Amino acid sequence: MLSKVNTCGLLGIDGYMVSVETDISKGLPAFEIVGLGDAAVKEAKERIRAAIRNSGFEFPSRRITINLAPADLKKEGTSYDLPMAAGILAASGIFPCDALSNCVLLGELSLDGTLRPVYGVLPKTITAREKGFDTIFTPYENAKEAAVVKGIKVIPVPGLSDLVKHFRGENILLPLESSWSSHSGEEHKNEPDFADVKGQGHVKRALEVAAAGGHNLLMIGSPGSGKTMLARRMPSILPDLSFEEALEITKIYSVAGLLPPDSALVTKRPFRAPHHTISPVSLVGGGRIPKPGEVSLAHLGVLFLDELPEFGKNALEVLRQPLEDGFVHISRINGSFTYPCNTTLIAAANPCRCGFYLDETRECTCTLQEVKAYLGRLSGPLLDRIDIQVDVPTLNYSDLESEEPAEPSCIIRERVNKARNIQRNRFSQTGIYCNAQMTSPMVRKYCRLGKEESDLLREAFSSLGLTARSHNKILKVARTIADLEGAENINSVHISEAIQYRILDRNLYK
Amino acid sequence: MNPGLKEWIWFANLKGITTRKKVELLRIFNDPAEIYRADAIELARTGILNRDNITSILSSEYRDTVDGTIEEIYKNHMDVVTLTSSNYPELLKNICDPPVCLYVKGKLRADELSVAVVGSRRASGYGITVAKKISGELALCNICIVSGMARGIDTAAHMGALSVKGRTIAVLGCGLDRVYPPENKKMMEQIIEYGAVISEYPPGAEPAPHHFPVRNRIVSGMSVGVLVVEAGERSGSLITAQLALEQGRDVYALPGNVISVNSKGTNKLIQDGAKLVTSVQDILDELHWYECFGMKSVLDFESERKSKLNIDTDEKSVIELLSLESLHIDEIQKKLSISMPLLHSILLSLEMKGLIKREPGGRYSIQI
Numbered sequence: 001m002l003s004k005v006n007t008c009g010l011l012g013i014d015g016y017m018v019s020v021e022t023d024i025s026k027g028l029p030a031f032e033i034v035g036l037g038d039a040a041v042k043e044a045k046e047r048i049r050a051a052i053r054n055s056g057f058e059f060p061s062r063r064i065t066i067n068l069a070p071a072d073l074k075k076e077g078t079s080y081d082l083p084m085a086a087g088i089l090a091a092s093g094i095f096p097c098d099a100l101s102n103c104v105l106l107g108e109l110s111l112d113g114t115l116r117p118v119y120g121v122l123p124k125t126i127t128a129r130e131k132g133f134d135t136i137f138t139p140y141e142n143a144k145e146a147a148v149v150k151g152i153k154v155i156p157v158p159g160l161s162d163l164v165k166h167f168r169g170e171n172i173l174l175p176l177e178s179s180w181s182s183h184s185g186e187e188h189k190n191e192p193d194f195a196d197v198k199g200q201g202h203v204k205r206a207l208e209v210a211a212a213g214g215h216n217l218l219m220i221g222s223p224g225s226g227k228t229m230l231a232r233r234m235p236s237i238l239p240d241l242s243f244e245e246a247l248e249i250t251k252i253y254s255v256a257g258l259l260p261p262d263s264a265l266v267t268k269r270p271f272r273a274p275h276h277t278i279s280p281v282s283l284v285g286g287g288r289i290p291k292p293g294e295v296s297l298a299h300l301g302v303l304f305l306d307e308l309p310e311f312g313k314n315a316l317e318v319l320r321q322p323l324e325d326g327f328v329h330i331s332r333i334n335g336s337f338t339y340p341c342n343t344t345l346i347a348a349a350n351p352c353r354c355g356f357y358l359d360e361t362r363e364c365t366c367t368l369q370e371v372k373a374y375l376g377r378l379s380g381p382l383l384d385r386i387d388i389q390v391d392v393p394t395l396n397y398s399d400l401e402s403e404e405p406a407e408p409s410c411i412i413r414e415r416v417n418k419a420r421n422i423q424r425n426r427f428s429q430t431g432i433y434c435n436a437q438m439t440s441p442m443v444r445k446y447c448r449l450g451k452e453e454s455d456l457l458r459e460a461f462s463s464l465g466l467t468a469r470s471h472n473k474i475l476k477v478a479r480t481i482a483d484l485e486g487a488e489n490i491n492s493v494h495i496s497e498a499i500q501y502r503i504l505d506r507n508l509y510k
Numbered sequence: 511m512n513p514g515l516k517e518w519i520w521f522a523n524l525k526g527i528t529t530r531k532k533v534e535l536l537r538i539f540n541d542p543a544e545i546y547r548a549d550a551i552e553l554a555r556t557g558i559l560n561r562d563n564i565t566s567i568l569s570s571e572y573r574d575t576v577d578g579t580i581e582e583i584y585k586n587h588m589d590v591v592t593l594t595s596s597n598y599p600e601l602l603k604n605i606c607d608p609p610v611c612l613y614v615k616g617k618l619r620a621d622e623l624s625v626a627v628v629g630s631r632r633a634s635g636y637g638i639t640v641a642k643k644i645s646g647e648l649a650l651c652n653i654c655i656v657s658g659m660a661r662g663i664d665t666a667a668h669m670g671a672l673s674v675k676g677r678t679i680a681v682l683g684c685g686l687d688r689v690y691p692p693e694n695k696k697m698m699e700q701i702i703e704y705g706a707v708i709s710e711y712p713p714g715a716e717p718a719p720h721h722f723p724v725r726n727r728i729v730s731g732m733s734v735g736v737l738v739v740e741a742g743e744r745s746g747s748l749i750t751a752q753l754a755l756e757q758g759r760d761v762y763a764l765p766g767n768v769i770s771v772n773s774k775g776t777n778k779l780i781q782d783g784a785k786l787v788t789s790v791q792d793i794l795d796e797l798h799w800y801e802c803f804g805m806k807s808v809l810d811f812e813s814e815r816k817s818k819l820n821i822d823t824d825e826k827s828v829i830e831l832l833s834l835e836s837l838h839i840d841e842i843q844k845k846l847s848i849s850m851p852l853l854h855s856i857l858l859s860l861e862m863k864g865l866i867k868r869e870p871g872g873r874y875s876i877q878i
Contacts, residue, residue: 201844368691393840
């Protein structure tokens with residue numbers, strides 16, 4: 001007898017439909033799985049055999065052939081366990097085959113027949129809904145994640161025997177209600193807040209501008225000046241996540257297997273801070289079966305690279321394309337995958353190797369060449385992608401002691417949200433969503449300057465020794481500053497502030 | 511080619527004999543050629559040479575290498591100025607150990623009014639600014655700026671003089687075929703054009719650490735006075751100041767912040783009696799009897815230029831604040847309580863007007 005069960009596979013962060021065809025025929029007892037399964041799929045035989053027996057059914061001692069169609073795409077992972085087991089039980093007549101026609105099954109089996117969580121449930125659920133299926137059966141732990149997708153019934157399954165009872169109509173399993181509602185405010189509760197940071201007003205302002213326009217930012221300052229502390233507070237002022245954005249982030253985390261069990265959506269913008277010993281592959285993604293790297297895990301959030309010049313040269317250079325394009329394309333023998341990585345890069349660097357160059361209280365032990373060489377490690381093309389550069393001075397004691405309350409993140413976030421809304425409206429037809437992503441023609445269109453402003457910019461270029469590469473960056477940042485103010489046109493105050501954020505162009509450190 | 515040049519160079523390059531002894535020998539023999547030809551008895555009779563000295567004079571080791579040195583001199587387009595040359599600086603002749611030969615690129619003059627400007631290699635923005643300003647103004651008064659072309663203050667001093675196309679002389683601690691420090695290559699070419707780069711070391715000599723204190727005596731010896739702009743507690747500039755005193759030169763020092771490491775040495779000099787200098791006029795006052803050299807009194811271009819700029823009230827308050835001390839942008843904001851975006855634009859506008867300067871690290875200070 002033949003049965004057909006629907007399930008999903010993963011290609012990058014997108015799912016595709018797989019149909020599990022099971023044929024039980026006469027002949028010597030055998031169990032074959034075809035359709036380019038990896039080791040985990042081949043090993044499923046033993047799990048399925050034990051799970052069926054331990055759930056109180058008989059494993060048919062006949063010739064069983066399972067085909068995972070389309071048979072020319074590689075299948076990996078353990079989520080095919082449940083559909084294959086269900087296929088065998090349906091083909092051997094334990095429950096009617098037509099019960100399976102409009103539903104999708106996912107899940108790993110343990111030997112006693114209970115289900116274990118798998119990864120990539122969210123993108124698979126989305127695919128199932130898009131393909132018109134009305135029900136998806138998932139392990140209990142993954143159900144919340146799947147329930148985020150509206151328009152498809154998600155039924156959590158405790159074990160194989162419960163599924164059989166459900167299909168026989170003996171004990172109907174109940175679908176999980178979509179648990180996700182508007183979340184604004186809640187998720188910022190336990191985050192580090194800018195109110196904890198004393199002083200450093202101009203760095204906070206620069207971070208606000210960076211958050212508002214999605215600009216990459218570099219902080220230069222001595223150890224102990226609070227660079228890391230400031231960067232960690234960046235997510236607290238990033239604009240609220242929309243449902244689509246949350247979905248996109250969750251997809252990546254789901255594929256990477258990093259979604260905490262029993263969680264629905266990622267509701268916080270990610271903050272990724274890899275150590276500087278990270279390899280190029282773990283930064284942009286890769287591996288035999290390519291997994292998303294740190295840039296993708298920071299999608300729509302913050303990628304924080306502390307001690308930027310200490311990162312390997314290769315690791316920094318591979319960042320160039322993803323930062324520019326907003327996606328990484330990885331090709332491996334097992335296929336090519338595209339992962340999105342629209343992230344805000346926040347980097348921190350010491351001004352020199354020992355860190356105390358320019359520090360007023362401690363003496364720098366580096367020679368002048370060493371000082372020059374240190375920031376010289378950052379290549380021009382990489383710095384090209386960093387719109388805002390600020391210095392972070394060491395705080396003096398009176399700043400630390402001051403009782404004056406600093407501005408809390410929620411107030412800053414409100415301003416950022418407002419500026420982002422302006423940008424969203426401006427770019428609604430263009431496929432981008434923030435000022436940092438503007439292309440040159442867009443800069444010409446949206447960053448028009450009056451006479452006074454262009455005179456100022458021209459004069460600044462000649463008197464401050466700015467380089468041509470800063471021109472567009474200054475305009476983009478000025479646009480964001482104008483948006484923060486709600487101003488229609490860029491004025492000279494906006495331009496001036498943007499120019500002040502180009503310290504590396506001005507050779508102040510060389 | 512100067513007929514006695516070979517012997518001069520040979521004599522100057524003899525190792526193991528102090529410059530002081532060499533000068534005494536020249537007094538006895540008149541010409542290095544005679545020393546070249548003298549035998550051991552004649553040399554011993556002078557009573558100032560020990561056995562090792564005589565051996566080194568007679569040895570062929572130094573005699574054989576002279577031709578090679580001369581070749582290098584021609585190849586690198588250098589001049590050699592000897593103690594008896596007409597363009598050997600008069601002032602330098604009067605110290606107790608004047609260099610026997612000077613290798614020169616550019617033009618050296620015998621009677622020139624020079625002031626040495628020296629200081630720390632790791633100078634602060636304050637030191638660099640003042641060194642540039644005072645050197646430039648001295649150069650405008652036809653005073654030649656002598657320094658050592660080292661990093662920091664030395665470089666600023668040369669740049670100051672070059673910025674007004676004034677004369678400046680760099681005294682190196684290595685052969686003139688070297689550029690040390692290498693980043694000053696371009697500046698060295700400019701110095702050769704507008705003044706001279708000199709050294710007592712033959713071409714090929716390394717910038718060895720012990721060369722520099724010896725070189726410092728030439729810096730001070732050529733000058734009527736030495737201005738120490740910034741110096742740490744154990745700085746080479748203090749050696750120069752000490753040498754200047756021994757040579758009977760004036761020592762001027764720029765006062766600094768008492769907390770700053772860079773000003774410890776200069777403040778100490780002032781305590782010990784060096785002339786405290788706050789503007790170029792303080793140096794000119796000391797030099798008034800040299801007016802025959804064609805020294806001009808300084809013209810006040812700066813204040814004229816500044817009075818023409820229009821400055822609004824906000825800008826004025828920032829300038830007033832910064833004229834007390836250099837401040838970080840956060841500190842300015844706290845003191846004036848102006849909004850950050852506006853403050854950014856005020857600072858940029860002042861910077862473009864040339865009234866304030868942004869230092870690395872985000873500090874702002876008054877541009878003088």
